[in-house]
Amino acid sequence: xxxxxxxxxxxxxxxxxxxxxxxxxxxxxxxxxxxxxxxxxxxxxxxxxxxxxxxxxxxxxxxxxxxxxxxxxxxxxxxxxxxxxxxxxxxxxxxxxxxxxxxxxxxxxxxxxxxxxxxxxxxxxxxxxxxxxxxxxxxxxxxxxxxxxxxxxxxxxxxxxxxxxxxxxxxxxxxxxxxxxxxx
Numbered sequence: 001x002x003x004x005x006x007x008x009x010x011x012x013x014x015x016x017x018x019x020x021x022x023x024x025x026x027x028x029x030x031x032x033x034x035x036x037x038x039x040x041x042x043x044x045x046x047x048x049x050x051x052x053x054x055x056x057x058x059x060x061x062x063x064x065x066x067x068x069x070x071x072x073x074x075x076x077x078x079x080x081x082x083x084x085x086x087x088x089x090x091x092x093x094x095x096x097x098x099x100x101x102x103x104x105x106x107x108x109x110x111x112x113x114x115x116x117x118x119x120x121x122x123x124x125x126x127x128x129x130x131x132x133x134x135x136x137x138x139x140x141x142x143x144x145x146x147x148x149x150x151x152x153x154x155x156x157x158x159x160x161x162x163x164x165x166x167x168x169x170x171x172x173x174x175x176x177x178x179x180x181x182x183x184x
Contacts, residue, residue, distance in 0.1 A: 001026040001183045002078045006086035007033055011040020013084035013105065016172035017179065018047050024180025029078055032069065034088055056088060066094035073098070080182060083137065084175065095139050102137035103182070104144070105175050107167050109133060109151055114142035119163045122154065130154050130163060132171050134178045148178045 003026055007014045018028050031044045034056040044051035052072050059065035070093075073081070083104040095102065108118035110133040122130040131151035138144035150170055154163065 001080070002029045003027070003080045003082050003179065004030045004032060004073070004076060004078045005082045005084050007031065007038065007040045007084050008035045008087040009038050009040060009085050011038065011043040012168055013171055013175055014040045015043050017082065017084060017176050018043070018049065020176030024176055025183055026179055030076055032072070034086070062091045063093050066091040070094060070097055082179060089141060090137065092139050095137055099138070100136065103147065104135055104137050105171055106133045106135065106142050107171070109149055110135060110142055110146065119160050119167065123158060123160060123163065127154055130167060132167055132174070134175065148174065150174050
């Protein structure tokens with residue numbers, strides 16, 4: 001199974017996905033980034049994975065931007081698009097064009113806390129548990145069919161920073177495992 005990983009920042013999930021590809025039987029054939037300053041670009045380079053970078057700030061129109069990404073994808077041989085810290089909402093056009101092939105990981109126990117600031121919201125609401133959800137992407141933000149969820153107990157006096165790190169560590173472990181289960 002061949003995947004293309006989309007990211008916007010540090011690339012920690014990208015790195016764990018790359019490191020586990022042989023273990024779980026998939027191959028990262030490319031990556032895509034909307035942020036030319038993202039640290040994850042170097043991770044792709046270090047592993048000889050072609051990374052297509054298209055600065056989203058150079059586009060005023062989301063559909064025009066996503067059309068450029070689709071043009072890139074049309075020339076690729078892949079089975080799934082794996083969103084791994086890709087911090088852009090995909091256009092309706094893009095999701096419809098690739099529906100069923102886009103997987104996302106979201107740092108909350110969906111349907112709780114779609115969107116941003118999930119860790120802060122969990123702490124402010126004094127939740128007992130927090131975690132991450134891997135799901136198919138649909139037109140509705142963070143609302144596609146759930147593939148897998150894992151939770152951790154929020155510790156007394158937990159900080160946002162410590163919760164972020166604990167959830168990120170969980171994601172780095174379960175995302176590669178879950179991608180491996182998609183192989184048909």
